[in-house]
Amino acid sequence: MNAAPGSGREEPSDGAERLFELPPELAIDTAIARRVIVDFIGNQLRQAGFSRALLGLSGGIDSALVAFLAAEAIGPENLLCVLMPYRTSSPESVEHGRLVVDRLGCASDLVDISPMVDGYFGRGGEVGAGGEAGLDSAPLRRGNFMARERMCVLYDRSVVWSGLVVGTGNKTESLIGYTTLFGDSACAFNPIGDLYKSQVRQVAAAVGVPEAIIRKAPSADLWPGQTDEAEAGFSYPELDRLLFWMIDKRRTDEELMALGYPLAMVERVKRLVAISEFKRQVPPVAKLGPRTTGVDYLYPRRRPGSARK
């Protein structure tokens, strides 16, 4: 997808912003974002009766940023970063994960998920627990399985570490549904779920996430050479800007086209948002009794008596 004409992008003025392209309407006050998010992480843990946290560190910018902010909120000694490569993962992913761990001085753990994934799908002609059909399973199945395997590892480690799992998904991927339900989206709370990818980059630059991580092309790293933008067919700055006007600013299709977006892209993104609605909500419960959770039994998650003793 080519840059939308008339998007009015400006050349970023300061050095840090030259690391990436930032549509001007997505620019935020990073000091306030940082303050709110750091307070949020501390509050979520404290209110739940925890002092420690853990997260899956992929080597990408989202989890790197959350690691930086969590370390700031609770101290690196209370943060565990778990690196969970699969045998085909890019070696750069683990390298970049280590870069973050070294920079923060937090605890880390490396768990190779290959035996679990291969144990299910099979490998090299050897049938796995998932049966013969697993041997030539599609990338979608394998990618989802890996994401959920990582979730299993994180939640298992959370017991040993005595901490809560911090989410690392951003607003862009959540809105278009580029996540695995109960996989990478599983968490106790998510500090960056209301930041578009472009805004994640902005805050990451402000808090000192290593440049190599900010610069590289975002990837789910499920197969060699995969990138988000190649898979989706449009760039994050374009997509973020479209979502911002569509969702946050409630613009109609005609207005979005006037902003420079082709109708085909508008329709495609709207469809992605609509078909992934289920991923952003808790599963519906059939209403039968007088008081039903999520319907007419409405309590804050954190209230007197809700914290772990």
Place this chain on the structure above:
Amino acid sequence: MQPLRIALAQLAPHLGVLDDNLARHRELLAQAREAGAGLVVFPELGLTGYQLQDLAAEVAMRKDDPRLLDLAAETHGLSAVLSFVEEADDHRLFIAAALLEDGEVRFVHRKLFLPTYGLFDERRFFAAGDRLRVVDSRLGVKLGIAICEDFWHLGVPETLALDGAQILINVSSSPGRDLAAVNEVGLGTAVSWRTLMRTYAQLTTSFVVFCNRVGMDETISFWGGSEVIGPSGNAIFTAPLFDEGLYTVDVELGDVRRERIGLPLLRDERPELHLRELRRILAHRTDLDLDEASEEGAPGGGDAPGGRRAKLS
């Protein structure tokens, strides 16, 4: 005239934990007294936290609740405005702000406008108040007390000023949102509120005292930034964003007189014109005769020619 020392208790309540919040109020009241304050203002729902949902009924207090009276007992020689969930005799729940003075609960304002849109869901859990009155205070001036959204309706500060208030007090739990890049404070909500406060102070030629909470309830962060604005619309004090604290500021109440002599906007107000036009507008909106559009029991009933009957189908 001795300056009035105002203490803004920009605190972070614990959601649903009344005892903690009562203790915190007591502590800050004592601190304010020590600091020589004559007026202490606490934020909206400072005694309960904001995002209560179904907890509202569990933390509600009647206005003669012993816990409230205990707090009032610590206000000898002091005026304090604090906020809680009030349960009425008929068990309606209100977001309320009370004026405690000289040992008693002198006045309770019930929030008039309950935002139920966007991230707000107040009307689901609370009843809306229906009285807007100023209150005489030991400070020698009348106070006009309002709660958060009340001040997003022009008629509220105007009515309070016309009713004789010289200090307009707004207690808030304003959620920070609309993060922006290039403005005064980087937060859309804060900019809007600052604009409102300065405008109201200037147009009513009154002091405006704004106390907004900090801390977080669930996913919402409250931005603080409490302020005292002088009667010419000038910010006398602005508390930091997000930082908990008790902030004191001295004001000259005599500034109200000076401003109103020099800029007699209130003198020139024409409430009778307003009332007449409002009656007409209301009649037009409801497509009713003027008489019928008036509230039941309201005096007058309009001064337009009668005879038109309601056109109800």
